[in-house]
Amino acid sequence: MPQDILGQSPLTVLVLVPALVAAVVWLVPPLRRLARPIGLATSLVVLAGAVALAAGFDLGAASETQYLQTNGWIPAFGASYAVGVNGLGLTMILLATLLVPLVIVAGWKEVTLPAGVADDDESAAAKALAYRQAGWVALVLVLEALMIAVFAARDVFLFYVLFEAMLIPVYFLIGVYGGPNRRYAAIKFLLYSLAGGLLMLAAVVGYFFVGTDQGPQAFLLDGAQPLAMPYGTELALFLGFFVAFAVKAPMWPVHTWLPDAAQQAPPGTSTLLVGVLDKVGTFGMIALCLPLFPEASRAAAPVIIVLALVSIIYGGLLAIGQNDLMRMIAFTSVSHFGFIVLGIFVGTSTAMTGAMIYMVAHGVSTAAMFLVGGFLTQRGGTQDMSAYGGMQRVTPLIAGTFLVSGLASLALPGLSGFVPEYLVLLGTFQHAPWMAIVAVFGVVLAALYILLAYQRVFTGPPSTTHAGMPDLGGREKVVMGVLVAAMLFLGFYPAPVLDALTPVADAVSTFFVGGVA
Amino acid sequence: MFVAPHIEWAALTPVLILLGAAVIGVLVEAFVPRASRRLVQLALSALAVAGALVAVTWRWTVVQSSGPRELVAGALREDGPALLAQAVLLVLSLLALLVIADRSRGEDGFAPTAAAVPGSEYEDQARRAGLAQTEVFPLTMFAVTGMLVFPAAADLLTMFIALEVLSLPLYLLAGLARYRRLLSQEASLKYFLLGAFSSAFFLMGLALLYGYAGSVRLDELAVAVPAMAGMDGLLLAGSALVIVGLLFKVGAVPFHAWTPDVYQGAPTSVTGFMAACTKVAAFAALLRFVYVVTPGLTWDLAPFLWTVAILTMVVGTVLAIVQTDMKRTLAYSSVAHAGFLLLGVIALDERGIGGVIFYLLAYGLATVGSFGLVSLVRTKDADGNVTSEAGHLSEWAGLGRRSPVLAVSFALFLLSFAGIPLTAGFTGKFAVFSAAVAGGAWPLVVVAVLASAAAAFFYVRIIVLMFFTEPPVAEDGSSTTVVRTEGLTAVAVVVCAVGTVLLGVVPSAILAITAQASKFLL
Amino acid sequence: MSLVNYLVLAGILFAIGSAAVLVRRNSIVAFMGVELMLNAANLTLVTFARMHGDLSGQVIAFFVMVVAAAEVVIGLAIIVSIFRTRGSASLDDASLLKS
Amino acid sequence: MTGLTISAGEGVLFWILAPLMVLGALSLLFARRTVHIAVSIAGVMVGLAVMYIANEATFLGVAQVVVYTGAVMMLFVFVIMLVGVDSTESLTETLRGQRWLAALSALGLAILLGAVVTRAVLPEPVGLAAANADSNPVAVARLVFSDFVFAFELTGALLITAAVGALSLTHRVRLGIKVDQRTLAEAKLKRYGAGGDATLVVNRPGPGVYARHNSADMPAVDAAGNPVEESITTVLRVRGQERELPSAEELADAGHPYGSPAVEAPTGTQAKEIDA
Structure with missing residues (x-):
């Protein structure tokens, strides 16, 4: 992959392609009927681009930003358009670009006309359907563009802008294409995120003010040294950023939007939301909080670790208690995000590496769970787990893929969840054994909730209502096949990912030596 | 002996163009046949505003090269902030003028004749005869003239008279709505009474300051502020009263009582004009007064201004949340925005001036655009007759499905109001907030951010309503519809939308210009 | 006797004028309250002019009279037009605008 | 510059005028009839004019009388006469506690302004003898046309606005052809000829006919003995000041139907008592 295309970083191109296609698909009526194929093709092209990017990435210097581009943007605010990726950003971009085509394929037939729209006029109905599908594809593509951009952003201001802008497509994806209670879920999601985001805005303004007399482009993240500022200011700014990220990476007690959103959103949206978007929160903690506010991060780490431990246990307990399949998966994610945050703030390089891989692994396994859950509930007509039973005889493929994803999620060796969880626990144990012991309870809980869910839905006597339910179709097999392959790959051969992430983890840890100590 | 003052005619061109257009507009009313009056008036006004904009741009280059100066025996100042505010004002006025002039189904938004008793037979006849109250145009021109003078006024008397010149036509325009005449007349009366009330406060403040310094010129006041002992009371009370008078105009709490009623009752196009342009003029004047006269008084005035700013942000936001009428919601949101703008005034930081003016531009674009759209959404009764504007929020439900373009642009303006990144509103907020932090007012910024978060709620609620809610089925068979117009409003809305996006994505050029206007000429 | 008395x-x-605006519901009375406030300001200006030995206070007061005259014309025109519609000049009568 | 000495006479004048003016101003708060208020305020304006002259502002004093008392307040009285309707006003509160709040804030304002001016260490008064050397109007005029020339020109815009505004709010364009008396009369007769009501042809009755009540607030009585509401002017009707007519039956029972003299024919002002 060349380092620049027409004077632009390939990252910029990667952002622009889906954004432009989205605009065209939505605005040009004749293209609307072809929206899904166009969207799929675009996302595959972007995936190919991301793979090419990874191929051209210098793994030996994974901790340094590559594919750099820096242009002035708003000099008055010291903001610039600066993009570039290190190992972590690249991995996250790969995750995002991998999931988007899968989501489009999985959702191929999911966008239908809402009830209440008259279907007596066939051509009008077809037109309205095409319009809705085009809107869905456009929103997913816009979201993809923003996700790539946010992982590539090298400027605090740019990061903030993209962080907030991502809300809007997600908001519409939930609010327009979601389940019966979508309005409530969409608003709850938006308000939580906005509140967090505005706190971050206050922090960005403050950071700007601190930075004004320390160089013209204080927002650039490339400066190795954090800005000098009084400790009180640093703590306040850190909190502003951290709270926003904590809302995004749903940590107890600001997680409550996630179960509602996941329950109401279409499975594809949940996949992107939990699989990738929420990682922006933990990504931000690593890429912004730690390097910009090392002192404050260190000081706040004990509190944050306690919150992370609470998230692990609380998420696990609530996942056990859920009746709604999607809510259950959402709560497992709360628990998993607890692990990630724990790994980040424990402060050892091992745990940090674990946290980073965890982000990828969780992205894949949770995507698999949401999508297969979606396939199941779409057929069964309900998300209520008690309505099912004995489905492994009716739909063995669904049962099998669900089990594999669940086992990956509970960190069975040989699947994607094992390596990161092990690393996080190890790193935590090196640092403070009691924390690791508490976290291990989370692992036990994970086994419980996954297996209980499997038992309720898939074992026992088959329920008569779902007797003739079809198993995975060809389209769905492809999706699940790719995801299972990815989980196995990450479980058996994590080396390339480790190579990309370990240097980054080491580099970040130097900002943050000692952790809780 | 009497010495005739030197008058800088060149520098006065923008004002003269507008004043001339206004006066000619009055003559047009008298001499041009009724059939062609509207066209002549529209062309005249649009040309005048555009011409004044060109003139202001020219003066800007002159000031850039040869520096700011005082005009007409010190009555006016020609400096960066004044010209910048004037330019913003003229841009917004031009857009607002398009909305004001637009007609849907052959009717503009104004009563066919204001003299008719609402509901009378005469009014019916006038409507059928196709009368139009074309005095709207010269009145608008007079208002713009006053607004143009306001930011440049360098003594309190000129400020006072400019205030009246801009206010009187607005009082009249507020009462001219075509539909809901009673509401409109009542708005006119309320606006007038409270406006006159506030100008009395301004005047008393002027008198006290005159007593303090023996002059009403801002520069002499500024010199006198640190000099005189023993009369601090006069100075403080005078400054406070003058500021109160200006705060009335911008609609800051507790001087906001008129805003919702007037915004709701006035013709929607006039509401947009008034909301956007009056704010620009009044904030520019407030900036000049605060930055020139009161820096020495910061400690004494700060508690007052801080309280007002906090109250304005909080009350505006909270009351906006509970509204059920579109125009009232926007009115309270404008109150909240006045609070955010006050941060830039309180900052007393040179970045504050450019920041406030940029914010005013962003806010003004969204305001003119959104009120332009509000004027197009009408109710339709069971027989398919289009009646008045759809004021109630519930009538906006489901608009996103039937008029996606309108709904998307309205959503864009709302997002800009809410300050979502990549819209002009965000850039403006950032500019003002960072100036406030630089000026040491960070607690206010925290309040402002919290208020923004709460404010986002009601903007989002409207978006939800438009996109996610099914249109209500009314018992009497009435429904909501979007009227077609001659297209002037569409032009204005498109310009506003494009401006809102551009100022959000690539604001650096405009920010660079506003940054140059960082100092008032004493 | 000192000028302060004035x-x-x-x-x-x-x-008193401001109280009238706030208390009275009849718009004409409220408007007269505003006029009284303007006149009070004028008296202040004239007194200060004498105190400072500077005539600009008087000139300002003169301008205020002109402005007030214009304001009165507009205000009374609005009041009359409302009266013709409603047969009342009270601010409360049939108040359509919610507060 | 020498200090200003204020004559004892001016003090006396002040102490006579000021209480009267405050009393007149208070009518704004306590008087019920709008006309009374207007006249009191006109009195306050005259008092102010005298004070202006005492304060060496001759020109303003005269202008005050001409502009304020002569034009502005008369315009007010004119409008009050035109509007007339609720010339009295109920003083009951619409918002609870609002009056107290308003009174309190006004009192606060008065105390604040009073404190500000009394506590300020004001400079020694200079007086305007020097400034007024060429007579007060001339000196004022010089300032108007030099320092304040821009403001002066700007007031022109204000006056035009006022004229345009007042015209557009009140001036009605004539729609259709002008109807003169002749066409009106012809139309009436034509309608009568086509079988219309005869009352359209003759003049309508004035109020208070038929001798018993000849005041303007008493309706006329038609041939059937019923009151003719339209015979009373609109103003009285809107004000609710017209008087009720005893019904024909009542009067017939009392032995003196319409058109016949009362049993005890009233004289002079006693008429009112009988009504009551």
């Missing part, structure tokens, strides 16, 4: 008188008149 100023105190002006202050009292100003306060």
Whole structure:
């Protein structure tokens, strides 16, 4: 992959392609009927681009930003358009670009006309359907563009802008294409995120003010040294950023939007939301909080670790208690995000590496769970787990893929969840054994909730209502096949990912030596 | 002996163009046949505003090269902030003028004749005869003239008279709505009474300051502020009263009582004009007064201004949340925005001036655009007759499905109001907030951010309503519809939308210009 | 006798005027309250002009009269037009605007 | 510059005028009839004019009388006469506690302004003898046309606005052809000829006919003995000041139907008592 295309970083191109296609698909009526194929093709092209990017990435210097581009943007605010990726950003971009085509394929037939729209006029109905599908594809593509951009952003201001802008497509994806209670879920999601985001805005303004007399482009993240500022200011700014990220990476007690959103959103949206978007929160903690506010991060780490431990246990307990399949998966994610945050703030390089891989692994396994859950509930007509039973005889493929994803999620060796969880626990144990012991309870809980869910839905006597339910179709097999392959790959051969992430983890840890100590 | 003052005619061109257009507009009313009056008036006004904009741009280059100066025996100042505010004002006025002039189904938004008793037979006849109250145009021109003078006024008397010149036509325009005449007349009366009330406060403040310094010129006041002992009371009370008078105009709490009623009752196009342009003029004047006269008084005035700013942000936001009428919601949101703008005034930081003016531009674009759209959404009764504007929020439900373009642009303006990144509103907020932090007012910024978060709620609620809610089925068979117009409003809305996006994505050029206007000429 | 007496008188008149605007519901009376406030300001200006030995206070007061005259024309025109519609000049009568 | 000495006469003048003016101003708060208020305020304006002259502002004093008392307040009285309707006003509160709040804030304002001017260490008064050397109007005029020339020109815009505004709010364009008396009369007769009501042809009755009540607030009585509401002017009707007519039956029972003299024919002002 060349380092620049027409004077632009390939990252910029990667952002622009889906954004432009989205605009065209939505605005040009004749293209609307072809929206899904166009969207799929675009996302595959972007995936190919991301793979090419990874191929051209210098793994030996994974901790340094590559594919750099820096242009002035708003000099008055010291903001610039600066993009570039290190190992972590690249991995996250790969995750995002991998999931988007899968989501489009999985959702191929999911966008239908809402009830209440008259279907007596066939051509009008077809037109309205095409319009809705085009809107869905456009929103997913816009979201993809923003996700790539946010992982590539090298400027605090740019990061903030993209962080907030991502809300809007997600908001519409939930609010327009979601389940019966979508309005409530969409608003709850938006308000939580906005509140967090505005706190971050206050922090960005403050950071700007601190930075004004320390160089013209204080927002650039490339400066190795954090800005000098009084400790009180640093703590306040850190909190502003951290709270926003904590809302995004749903940590107890600001997680409550996630179960509602996941329950109401279409499975594809949940996949992107939990699989990738929420990682922006933990990504931000690593890429912004730690390097910009090392002192404050260190000081706040004990509190944050306690919150992370609470998230692990609380998420696990609530996942056990859920009746709604999607809510259950959402709560497992709360628990998993607890692990990630724990790994980040424990402060050892091992745990940090674990946290980073965890982000990828969780992205894949949770995507698999949401999508297969979606396939199941779409057929069964309900998300209520008690309505099912004995489905492994009716739909063995669904049962099998669900089990594999669940086992990956509970960190069975040989699947994607094992390596990161092990690393996080190890790193935590090196640092403070009691924390690791508490976290291990989370692992036990994970086994419980996954297996209980499997038992309720898939074992026992088959329920008569779902007797003739079809198993995975060809389209769905492809999706699940790719995801299972990815989980196995990450479980058996994590080396390339480790190579990309370990240097980054080491580099970040130097900002943050000692952790809780 | 009497010495005739030197008058800088060149520098006065923008004002003269507008004043001339206004006066000619009055003559047009008298001499041009009724059939062609509207066209002549529209062309005249649009040309005048555009011409004044060109003139202001020219003066800007002159000031850039040869520096700011005082005009007409010190009555006016020609400096960066004044010209910048004037330019913003003229841009917004031009857009607002398009909305004001637009007609849907052959009717503009104004009563066919204001003299008719609402509901009378005469009014019916006038409507059928196709009368139009074309005095709207010269009145608008007079208002713009006053607004143009306001930011440049360098003594309190000129400020006072400019205030009246801009206010009187607005009082009249507020009462001219075509539909809901009673509401409109009542708005006119309320606006007038409270406006006159506030100008009395301004005047008393002027008198006290005159007593303090023996002059009403801002520069002499500024010199006198640190000099005189023993009369601090006069100075403080005078400054406070003058500021109160200006705060009335911008609609800051507790001087906001008129805003919702007037915004709701006035013709929607006039509401947009008034909301956007009056704010620009009044904030520019407030900036000049605060930055020139009161820096020495910061400690004494700060508690007052801080309280007002906090109250304005909080009350505006909270009351906006509970509204059920579109125009009232926007009115309270404008109150909240006045609070955010006050941060830039309180900052007393040179970045504050450019920041406030940029914010005013962003806010003004969204305001003119959104009120332009509000004027197009009408109710339709069971027989398919289009009646008045759809004021109630519930009538906006489901608009996103039937008029996606309108709904998307309205959503864009709302997002800009809410300050979502990549819209002009965000850039403006950032500019003002960072100036406030630089000026040491960070607690206010925290309040402002919290208020923004709460404010986002009601903007989002409207978006939800438009996109996610099914249109209500009314018992009497009435429904909501979007009227077609001659297209002037569409032009204005498109310009506003494009401006809102551009100022959000690539604001650096405009920010660079506003940054140059960082100092008032004493 | 000191010039301050005039100023105190002006202050009292100003306060009475403002109270009238706030209390009275009849728009004509409220408007007269505004006029009284303007006149109080004028008295202040004239007194200060004498105190400073500077005529600009008087000139300002003169301008205020002109402005007030224009304001009165507009205001009374609005009041009359409302009266013709409603047969009342009260601010409360049939108040359509919610507060 | 020498200090200003204020004559004892001016003090006396002040102490006579000021209480009267405050009393007049208070009518704004306590008087019920709008006309009374207007006249009191006109009195306050005259008092102010005298004070202006005492304060060496001759020109303003005269202008005050001409502009304020002569034009502005007369315009008010004119409008009050035109509007007339609720010339009295109920003083009951619409918002609880609002009056107290308003009174309190006004009192606060008065105390604040009073304190500000009394506590300020004001400079020694200079007086306007020097400034007024060429007579007060001339000196004022010089300032108007030099320092304040821009403001002066700007007031022109204000006056035009006022004229345009007042015209557009009140001036009605004539729609259709002008109807003169002749066409009106012809139309009436034509309608009568086509079988219309005869009352359209003759003049309508004035109020208070038929001798018993000849005041303007008493309706006329038609041939059937019923009151003719339109015979009373609109103003009285809107005000609710017209008087009720005893019904024909009542009067017939009392032995003196319409058109016949009362049993005890009233004289002079006693008429009112009988009504009551």
